[in-house]
Amino acid sequence: MSRLALTRLTLSHFRSHKLGTLETDGRPVAIFGPNGAGKTNILEAVSLFSPGRGLRRASAEDMTRRPEAIGWKLSGLLQSGAQKYEIDVRSEEGGARQIQIDGKAAPQTQLARLARVLWLIPSMDRLWIEGAEGRRRFLDRTTLSFFPEHAESSLAYEKAMRQRNRLLKDQVSDAHWYAALERQMAVTGTQIHTARAKALARLSKAQQQAQTAFPIADLDLIQSEGSLPDTTDDLREALAESRFRDIAAGRTLVGPHRSDLIGTYAAKGVPAKDCSTGEQKALLVSLILANARALSEDVDAPPIVLLDEVAAHLDPTRRAALYDEITALGAQAWMTGTETELFDALGDRAQYFEVTDENGISTVKPAS
Known part of the structure; x- marks a missing residue:
């Protein structure tokens, strides 16, 4: 079975992130940090590598970092089996979202043919x-x-x-x-x-x-x-x-x-x-x-799966079962939580990133 993974993600002036890059190896990605630090913003960025308005259904203008409001850009390296695609998603000064695949303009619908992205976020609980x-x-x-x-x-x-x-x-x-x-x-x-x-x-x-x-x-x-x-x-x-x-x-x-x-x-x-x-x-x-x-x-190929704060709402047994199913599928799941303990059952099956916030600017780095 082929692997599908976003192996590099760079955020520029997107939401609370002025500039940040995550390098991944295809394993599930566990992102932790305090509430409001900018964890969900990373998942939203990944969701924009699929058609539609992303997991928050926000306008392009709403995604730009304030107070600069100069527009935003997301760059990613998508690996699908042996194929690699350079994908840029951007909005200039609140304009419509623009997409480039390997340096060429492309419609949103083309993204669906390259990557399948699923998500579960707290607003869906109702x-x-x-x-x-x-x-x-x-x-x-x-x-x-x-x-x-x-x-x-x-x-x-x-x-x-x-x-x-x-x-x-x-x-x-x-x-x-x-x-x-x-x-x-x-x-x-x-x-x-x-x-x-x-x-x-x-x-x-x-x-x-x-x-x-x-x-x-x-x-x-x-x-x-x-x-x-x-x-x-x-x-x-x-x-x-x-x-x-x-x-x-x-x-x-x-x-x-x-x-x-x-x-x-x-x-x-x-x-x-x-x-x-x-x-x-x-x-x-x-x-x-x-x-x-x-x-x-x-x-x-398994899809990319985005799970925002999902671990906090599951008991330890189901939490461990969820991680087992994700790794058995071979899916790159991007998950958020406030504490690393929520991901203990994953162990070394995942990569870990910490997100912090200082003066309204989010910083993401590999966990030590």
């Missing part, structure tokens, strides 16, 4: 009890990890839906204005739904096949109203039939943007939203690990 939007985002990140083309389908669908929504808000009733947009939404919407369903099937299989200390989550994809039409023609007809209702609402009420992900603690038959905080966390860890195992089989 995934099961908050709104459907967060669960769709989680599902789409998972789907994108399996199917890089999911990004193009989603962008095309959202663009067509925005244009349709403008017609709805303007109370346009002429069918000719809607037809082309609804055809585009039907094609891409069916692609989105199909890819999501396949991703869930891959997660389910990966969970069932593994012996793990983390509980299995049964997953189901539902619609907020009724069910999503199965075919492109059915979705196009459903959109056409819903026009007058949508005009009244001022937005599109039919389509994959109305889907929701429902989870159940399989062994107990209890909806995830009704589980304890610890059980909800364990279900999330289970899904991230299943995603990583499935990707290892699909693309013959």
Whole structure:
């Protein structure tokens, strides 16, 4: 099996880091330091080597270091098997994110074909009890990890839906204005739904096949109203039939943007939203690990996994089990914690870096 690792990461004027470099050898990376020192900022930087807005979903402007606000740059050396890629991700003075791969400009979607990056962060702990939007985002990140083309389908669908929504808000009733947009939404919407369903099937299989200390989550994809039409023609007809209702609402009420992900603690038959905080966390860890195992089989390389403060919310037994699963996968996991003791069960299977903060400037160095 091939190895995938970010073997060098340089941060320049990114968040609290004025300048910092981490050199890694492919082992899991344990980053420790006090709260507010800049540990999560490093994980966010790694997440930007994948498509999207990163693990915080922040704007490029928000990521620039203050008070300079001159823009930021991330440079990384990505090793995928025998191949190495020099990747630069930057934003100049709050402008849009720009990407270069081996010195040539590249679209974000190209990153998905080079590296698969998964993450679990504290804000996701409320995934099961908050709104459907967060669960769709989680599902789409998972789907994108399996199917890089999911990004193009989603962008095309959202663009067509925005244009349709403008017609709805303007109370346009002429069918000719809607037809082309609804055809585009039907094609891409069916692609989105199909890819999501396949991703869930891959997660389910990966969970069932593994012996793990983390509980299995049964997953189901539902619609907020009724069910999503199965075919492109059915979705196009459903959109056409819903026009007058949508005009009244001022937005599109039919389509994959109305889907929701429902989870159940399989062994107990209890909806995830009704589980304890610890059980909800364990279900999330289970899904991230299943995603990583499935990707290892699909693309013959484990993904990069980002785990922010995950160890603090697991008991020692599950913490050790998590580390065992990560190292068994051969995944480069980037993990944060306030104390080195949280990583004791990793021993020399990981590299350790300490992050400190002085006068608002973060410093990262290999732990002695």
